[in-house]
Amino acid sequence: MKTFSSLLITLVLGIVLTSCNSDGSTADSAKPKARGNIGEIILVIDSVKWAGPVGDELKEIFESDIPGMLRSEAKFKVNTVDPRAMTRILKMSTNLIYVTTFDDKGSASQTINAQFSKESKEKAMNDSNMYSLRIEDEYAIGQEVLYLFGNTEDQLIANLKKNGGRLQNLFEVRERGRLEKILLARKNSAAAFEAKKNLGIEINVPASYQVAKSEDDFLWVRQITPSANRADISLFFYETDYTSEEQTFPANILALRDSITRQHIFGDPEDPTSYVISEKQIPPAFRNMVINDNFTTEMRGSWKTNNISMGGSYLSYIMVDQKKGKLYYIEGFVFYPNEIHRDALREIETILLNTNVSWSEDQGA
Template sequence: MFAFMKGLLISGLAVFFLWSCNGKENLPPASGLSGDMYLVMDSVQWQGKLGEVVDSLFRIEMEGLPRKESIFHMRWIDPRKLNFVLKQRRNLIFAVTLDRNSAGANMLKGLFTPESLEKIKSDPDSYVLTMSDVYAKGQEAMYLYGNTEKELIANLRSKGHYLIEHFNRKEKERLGVSLYKSGQITGVSDWLKQNMDCDIKIPFGYKLVINNKEFLWMRQINPSVDKDIFIAAVPYQSQDQFKKENLIALRDQFCEKYLFEDPEVANSYLKTETTVPFIPVTTKEVNMNGKYAIEMRGLWRANNFSMGGPFVGFAMVDEAKGKFYYVEGFTFSPSKDQREIMRELETILGTFRTSEAITK
């Protein structure tokens, strides 16, 4: 699926734009917050069906959060007001169709060469191109185009999830750079390789709470946010271990054994929240660093209802070692938005490796 998505997003590389990519070393750094999106689109199309489709696509809710938060924060920019400052935003989306002749649409069409416009007219399946560092270093720009508005809307509705995955991956790549700028806790990495046959990159700032041959828990606490990462390992028995009900049972088994709101209060152990009908625990198949995995998202709470929050976890097998791993990130941050916290935890989890992938 990833290979298809990558091909989809770069298939338009034959389309050329009227600016030059030379001089990137002199570009200013991209600005803006993680998750911010700036959509450059003609005002008439923004207020119409195309704007509605693009806006709803990138405002889809992030799964498994206790409060509604969209996966991205979308802002609209009139092409006529795209100034030097706005051009430096970290995530830019340009959207235009050739059947529009307004001033704003014509400005956007002016970004394309005559050859590229002919390609758009002749290829209804071509609708997206991504480029990096167009106006600023660290910037990601996406161009959505079509011969007609109806044509572009059809492509967005059938393939739009790939566009979300693209920007989500770019945000996590940026997070990875900033998280590990000061390095990682190498002692944890060495211990994991020797005792649990796996590895994960834990950035500075986390503290080791528990480590034994079946469970490791790392924690970062500040006055407003508690971020947690844990790794659990059990013998691999069958594919049934990937079923949602079995993953929840495994999670609850380790939470009840090791994770407490207050270790002095036996009833304060953590558990998976399965009684909120509008925020169910969800699972899906994913490719995690080339390995088959199941992603699980949902809410957790203390058994005595004293605290709770969201979690995201991944389950996978190391067949060579006969081990079944479940790695998770969860947070307690009741006074803060949690979208970017969860994206950060997911970035850390994305560094997890089983023995087959560990560099010897």
């Protein structure tokens, strides 16, 4: 995503915000490290505002359902906190969002409003497009603090509607970055070698994954130690010739997926009827994008085995490298019965978006 400063109306010169350090120091060395789970957001807001139209818009941005899934799962885990109940520990949260309107006379919103200078409020009064301020490391190192504000609720709601996708993307990109540092600290060199040898692509897979199957145009890696606290995650990579734009049409992508899994992926290797197929009860969700200058289509959906003994969620990307004349289908799927799949899907997304299908020998290892 392009720098977020292009979307936010910067009020740095006009805003005065309270220092997070109890001794009044602003030195980063005096700040603690931010804490919080991946995908978790602390939302500081008046409870009445959260229960009203402003809250509805915020829920649409941060708690909307992950598309393509049989069960309803929110994109982020949002915990709301009354501004008057903020503690030093809560202020050290990794993702912190303050929400207020300047016309709200309630004591909860006034607690937030007190952090703004008179000059900054006057600037917002004269410019209805001013609605947000992003500050990194305000209370702790490694922290994202976002202020969302407006003169009135109607004004704030209008700006949230206009910029909701970008606000959502800010935290999606940030959380992938955090997760990437954890997941890819140790990489699986064997999987990377197989991908370069058989498919001519560069992948970055955590050391916890192992190669399950490798052929000339196909690679399957799997995290084989699932537990009650850990999902069973598989990733597979497939290569074929790119001959027509029609290959990237949704119906053809879905047909390609089912042809790959029918040939290579089985719930039980000893049972040929247990091959994986796409769940048609809820149609998959598609989104087009460009990754590393390659046209890419994202697909999110649900899967099951043909004998309906297993099922779960999947996330895939179909990438076109026109220079090489190749089309790549890469996917991660989750088996985690009766548990939330959000974290596993974010892990899959982080790994797959580190795939470079345009890799070549002259780029080096």
